[in-house]
Amino acid sequence: MPTYDEPWPQGTPCWVDCQVDDTSKAREFYSGLFGWDIQDSPPEAGGYLMAMKNGTPAAGIGPKPEGMPVPSAWTTYFAADSADDIATKVTDAGGRTFMSPFDVLDAGRMFVAADPTGAVFGVWQAKAHTGAGIFNEHGAYCWNELHTRDYERAKDFYTSVFGWTYTEIGDGENFRYSTFALPGGEVIGGIADDTTMLGEKPPHWLTWFQVADTDAALVKAAELGSTGGTVVTGPDDGPAGRMGIIQAPQGEVFGVIDPTRTVGQFPGQQD
Structure with missing residues (x-):
């Protein structure tokens, strides 16, 4: 844990x-x-x-x-x-x-x-509250990613503020996505170019929570959200894991992912 x-x-x-x-x-x-x-x-x-x-x-x-x-x-x-x-x-x-x-x-x-x-x-x-004490565990956050229409400007901004460095894992055209890290550190999040994906949704940071079973989490969310919550997407398989997006009954959106069930590779990865 x-x-x-x-x-x-x-x-x-x-x-x-x-x-x-x-x-x-x-x-x-x-x-x-x-x-x-x-x-x-x-x-x-x-x-x-x-x-x-x-x-x-x-x-x-x-x-x-x-x-x-x-x-x-x-x-x-x-x-x-x-x-x-x-x-x-x-x-x-x-x-x-x-x-x-x-x-x-x-x-x-x-x-x-x-x-x-x-x-x-x-x-x-x-100070007294140091932040999250648990992560990368069922029911805890495991990933945070920015969805933006101005990909390069966003990267420049966060480098200026926090010193992040980036690794491009997309193909640079159809899928533009970078992971970010502190200088000399491990990967701690991602930035997605949503120029063609956001629609009317404004730029935002998306929180992902790890789950032991994505399918079960989506079913449970639909049951609990009977007064207004919905499964927006998923379950979908990908290189990061099996995932889905949920809108809770009061409107807030978040992701759930089982990172142990991966399918395929990111465009920049090699066999």
Whole structure:
């Protein structure tokens, strides 16, 4: 069971949470789907819920900001040694912050921003809460990827902010996709060129949760989502695993994947 109890290296996807209208309904859906033990936080946390897996923080669920008509969505947070320093880098590189960095009780310091292509992400400077303590496990996040229409601009932005380096695994034409890593480090996520795939959907960061059985997870999501949740795509097989996309009852979208069931190779791979 991969676990982590230290602050994540700067630029690493370190936490995911979703903002919804009704946290009670979200608690019911996600505890049923992933087996999360979803716990209440102290009253001063404003109704934020902590999803635990095997006694370790896996994700968060919170109410939408009061008075802000935003869609329900999952947010990917990147670790920062200093949220204030990263906020400056975001604006210098052409992104925008939605608020100045602020303290979250004694848990950490954060802000939410959008990259120049319009995709929203969070930045987390760990204090008492170091981020996800479990990953690459059934019911825990295992991958975060950007879907954007401005592929090269997005890559330049995140290199300026976090120092990412890229490895192209697509064919450069029909499938443009890069994995990203910290300098000298392991691969930690991906960026997809969705110029012809997004349709009317805006650029976004997509959170993927690992599951032991993709087919069973999609069936369960459909059952739990009988009041509005749907299976958007899948199950589909590919080089990364057997996967599907789910829209939860309140509208937030996420992926599920069994990475042990791979089929074929990425275009850039060789036999």
